[in-house]
């Protein structure tokens with residue numbers, strides 16, 4: 001098992017490296033792409049949907065481009081630090097991060113890759129209203145969200161060095177994109193596959209998971225850590241993202257899987273398999289939703305409309321009420337204080 005994992009790992013690292021080494025910054029409407037740019041996108045994203053004429057296509061600059069740029073050396077240093085925190089977020093383990101993930105575990109290609117949650121999109125569309133927390137959010141607040149839920153963590157403070165560095169990295173990736181673009185952004189988020197013909201099914205998902213995913217992520221979904229370095233992140237259990245994370249929504253997970261997994265070989269599973277595997281992965285226990293009120297069903301009801309309608313939290317699966325046995329996953333507190341409402345009515349006391 002171990003040896004097999006290590007040889008798979010070598011192949012994965014080679015393909016991830018090959019992706020990161022590619023460089024062709026693009027920032028334009030789909031209709032304006034040159035033949036060369038279209039060929040580059042096809043090779044970078046084999047068998048993924050091609051840009052439509054009315055979509056905005058952005059392939060961010062690389063860290064090499066940063067070094068070659070005319071930005072102030074001190075700004076380069078801050079962006080470099082943000083990049084380092086993004087791809088090796090584990091350096092904040094026990095302080096800001098309590099699972100075994102990096103930001104780049106889900107935002108592939110250092111947060112640059114279409115269909116893998118490219119993070120620069122937030123830098124050009126925020127501040128904006130977010131249904132999930134029912135108020136206008138800044139870029140830093142969006143980062144706070146992924147720390148609190150996806151990393152099962154306690155976010156760095158607003159305005160702290162680490163927060164500024166991360167925000168600077170996001171903004172650098174967005175270089176050349178107009179602020180508040182009117183067009184739809186090509187490859188934003190993790191677009192869900194077409195609605196499944198059959199209702200997503202835990203048992204079918206389990207079979208497909210064992211075949212396509214278990215070699216890397218483990219039959220128990222716990223992933224693989226060697227010498228404190230995360231090789232394969234956890235998909236469920238105490239070391240994974242918590243119940244409040246976007247990836248806990250079956251449609252988001254299905255989209256992530258369809259476009260990105262198995263790493264380096266996607267798309268490899270059918271749409272139906274992506275939905276079934278998502279049902280299986282998101283139908284397992286994971287750390288508690290930080291918004292937990294003390295009662296799972298009540299928490300589900302409170303956030304049903306804005307979030308939990310997409311998750312299996314607070315529902316019964318295989319005779320178990322999901323979320324009821326959730327732990328804090330090693331985090332010393334349930335809810336980070338930084339998660340606060342905002343009020344722009346001018347009437348707040």
Ligand code: HEC
Nearest residue numbers: 101102103106119121122143146147150189190241246247
């Ligand atoms: C477990 C997977 C996971 C991890 C780990 C993760 N994120 Fe995310 N992130 C998501 C999902 C899911 C979304 C929502 C995508 C969507 O809207 O469909 C998201 C969205 C975002 C966005 C908004 C993108 C947009 O299109 O507006 C930003 C910015 C972001 N994450 C930053 C981070 C940072 C910084 C970290 C590390 C501190 C991180 N994320 C860790 C899953 C993750």
Ligand code: HEC
Nearest residue numbers: 012104105106212213216231232233234235257261262263
């Ligand atoms: C060849 C090894 C490999 C295979 C096979 C594989 N993955 Fe992954 N997966 C990875 C790696 C490595 C990452 C983290 C990416 C990074 O850090 O660059 C990852 C990340 C993920 C993530 C986001 C982080 C997290 O832990 O939630 C999910 C979800 C995921 N994989 C699901 C799957 C599913 C489902 C399958 C099967 C369809 C699968 N993977 C197959 C290697 C693999």
